[in-house]
Amino acid sequence: MNLLHANDRTGKYPPSYYAATRTDLPPFPELRGEVRADVCIVGAGYTGLSAALHLAQRGYDVVVVEAHRVGFGASGRNGGQVGSGQRQDQVWLEKAAGKENAHRLWDMAEEAKALVRGLIDSHAMPVKWHPGVGHACWTTGEVTHTRHYAEKLARDYGYTQLEQLDRDGFRAVVGSPAYQGGEVDWGAGHVHPLNYAIGLAQAATAVGARIYERSEVHEVVPGATPIVRSGHGRVLAKQVLLAGNGYLGNLSRPVAARVMPINNFIIATEPLGDRAAAVLSKPIAVCDTKFVVNYWRLSEDNRLLFGGGESYGYKFPDIIKTVRKPMLEVYPQLAEARIDYAWGGTLAITVNRMPCFTRAGLNVLSTSGYSGHGVAMATLAGKVMAEAAAGTAERFDLMASLPQPRFPGGVAFRWPLLAMAMTWYSMRDRLGV
Template sequence: MSYINTYYSATTEPGPARPGVQGQVDADVCVVGGGLTGVNTALELAERGLSVVLLEARRIGWAASGRNGGQLIRGLGHDIEHLRGRLGDDGVRFMQQAGFESVEIVRQRIERHAIDCDLRWGYCDLANTPAHWRGLQAEQQNLLAQGYRHKLQLVAPQRMHEVVDSAAYAGGLIDMGSGHLHPLKLLLGEAAAAEAQGARLFENSAVRRIVHGPQVEVHTDQGCVRAGQLVLGCDAFLDDLEPSLSGKVLAAGSYVIATEPLGQARAEQLIPQNLALCDQRVTVDYYRRTSDHRLLFGGACHYSGRDPADIGQYMRGKMEKVFPQLRGVGIDHAWSGLIGIGANRFPQIGRLKAQRNVFYAQGYSGHGLNVTHYAARVLADAIAANDQRALELFERVPHRTFPGGKALRSPLLALGMLWYRMKEWV
């Protein structure tokens, strides 16, 4: 199965297709899922000397890992403070630092393996309202108190033209320790690095069933992998492979468009400092410039399970509210993707209670570009070094199963999110 038509697939050389797994294959660890979670877990484990087989149902980076907005933003999830009662002061401090470290892992990986993925440093949180602006001022103080070492700069409302050529915002907070990149180029570079370390990556190898035991058997249509440990890194695409996990993640649709090339001068006028930008609403807008001077504009998270009939026109309206000067500009690419969202919007990293040799990471809720890398390190430490301190801390975070079963899960959450959106309108 080929990649869908996105800006990323159109500007990336995918390389030769990897074969599907055939017959019986043995490994120390089997990883299911060829996105950022799976590939980075395979790389981390192979670097530690374990034999690793990765199974991907389609192509490496076919799903959200190769389609996302490309925004590399500090932090693990939403509102870590509410976990203080369960994790304690030290646990909250650990999670805060982990959110910073997650971006550093990506930085180091790109440098170590010389991955050309259009990396640019600089990101700005955008305030939609005066209340948001006050919240960003408090956020700056919180980050400084946590020891955040990268440059932070508040941008007052009257100076927002220095950040973005739009009248839509009431202030901003620039973070030079976050940034943006080409996610598919990053992932394919990491996949090549994993293979160079000895990991075996198979495509077109959808897993049909898992037989648990001291040696896990992972069956596809054409083969079977036997391994002492199993990692599930499927996120929104887990489906019924492990029902105890799939009910804790809702697959939500997100949408992205890429304009025609705007030319360097026009692109620089829109976003003078070449920052990644994201607003503070429930259904966020996020956008940035590309290396060939397009505007890449995304957001509009849908929980209904139904995509708009015309994604390009749907997202054009949102883009033109922010940038009316782009009315009528050509849209060269428009696509959708599914992201895994948990009820508390905090990553789910752990090990199955019933099968202690089965590990998982999922539910990144829009922070996947960096948190996947941190999750991979946590899993690799637990599996290869028997260092389970970080894993056990993540396991102390409770994660609810969404109500309603498969049929009603999405409609019920869509109603709940509508209530939050209505609060924004008041």
Template structure:
């Protein structure tokens, strides 16, 4: 079965997609091209949140770090996503308590809280201009979901001591959102939202300032372990030799390591950005400028940009190629929630490839004595991928406590392995899309 290379299937080599984020990216000095063979302590593959955070935290610890990015830093999902910095893990604490027990579920909650903290602390420490705003509103599109949402908010308050979340009833939901689509939900003011590409660029600049060597346009084709060392080969023939390797490739891993690919699968997500709406209409749509994520299985997620555009994400595909017209693909999802936007111009439409796991928990592993990986954040990666870099830097330096908590989570292999995971997932997602309509 032919498998296109996701690094080139939908995008122009070495160029950011034509997204709102790329159009409003902060200026940053260019990164070098890899020329000739190099040696270092740690080599990191992937210039998204995972890889950039790994490089930053390793360099701050005094390691000689090389980061290899196939296109541009923040080029993949890290620079294309909905920008939501959510609380908790991708799975709720009820599920985690059943999955790993109450003690480890508490550890996973604490780690998730640390993931939000690291985003905020990096923004402050490095003065990253990325439009941080507090608040994520969970909106239930079915009335029958509301009692469970309220019960979960109360659980977080009473059992986890989390006082940043509260319940929202139908009337207040309609005051907060200019939509009749929802029946209630919860508001989490400990969460928030950012301009993700500018956040990634800020981490990249901080890593460079700390001494990390970052190379763009460095397409890795393979790696191998030799006598306790790792050798990474690139498409242009350059080789990087290091003591240890961090894989931070997420949805763009491709064939680089089948041990990861059997458990981590790429899917595509899509976002549109309207023209600027003006203060009055923007406030009518999202009164308090929070981000919104709804209860659909194929989730709608949206927020206002700094210049008062609606950034609306909706729809997924499970093949390798993006729709021909992303604006037309996403617009019906937005108009179902906000029919009053039917005559508003859509200025941008873009797609990106993220990665999911079978149980939607991230895949942290030490896959060889000198090789670490973290990926499969399943749409919850802005904060967790950033923390993953710090956790892997700790592990490389010999402190395994948080890495072990994450790597002890069992991540099932996709049925059929890498070759047949797509048709299996498509069948499942068709069922869930029908459920969303019921």
């Protein structure tokens, strides 16, 4: 199944709240004929656009080829949360990479958040940064673990932006009786994700990058002069950067063996007006501790944007039904709230939930598999790929050195096996295990 077309219309943004409130961006031309460049980037999401911006700023001739529109994929559909740290915590990273590299990875993650904010400010993007991401704990054991981990970050990494809240304190912020407590990370934040992608595209083209839309790539040929082929054109470049994430398909078999696309879904209520303060008393974003995670925030016009729910197939389900159920577990008071928007999208995960940085062929680099932690990390990944393409690969190689196992079952059978595992974990969520 080609996920570029399985659930969406060619060249059209999904009917999301983000698409309805996006900054206008005239379409870029389709790739036709032969084009030459120093670097060709496949995919105009955060990774590809960040790489294009950073390379163009260095003076490279850069072409970006996108199958649909800028920010069409997960970059324009996600929850907008800009979280701290890597997808795995520092305890895991210390064991997997050693304490020295764990500190370097923490510093990179801190740089990733600062990079998002800095790009928004320095390029006057049509995006507002909202500080604060809450972490909601379902059990008292999770509250204790969260507090101990915050103490470790303060002691070992000098990170003191985590505000610990007991059950009553957390409920005063979140307005839900479902949780036993939690914390608010005031060093994290949230943004309008599609407008951020559009801002990156505007910044990249302003410094000379060329973007082609509605130009689905069908083949990438590694080599001394790699070739990128679309339906009506091709790009000859010195280097190729693969930045398709969950929509990369089979353009690279080594990547496909380690990175799996999965779907996720979000709904947006009607504007809540005065009811919004009873949902979130502070303008933070929130995610919880379920394996099938719930995440939410208020939009700038006071709609609840709520993501979650389970679906074990690549075709989108009844999204409202799928997401409304977990939303009402958290906010039963919204049972009568009208749902104005519902959309899904495809992200990508890895076995160990760390992004997959790899050399996918001669003069072909790839990063993908952000596992739900992509707004900050994909932006930094683009910068790191740009560094590697320009000849400084130390940080790319650090990320590539992390263990990145293949999915069991190979490309053909990985999805059924994952569906079985997710069914098991979601059952544990429901049982509170």
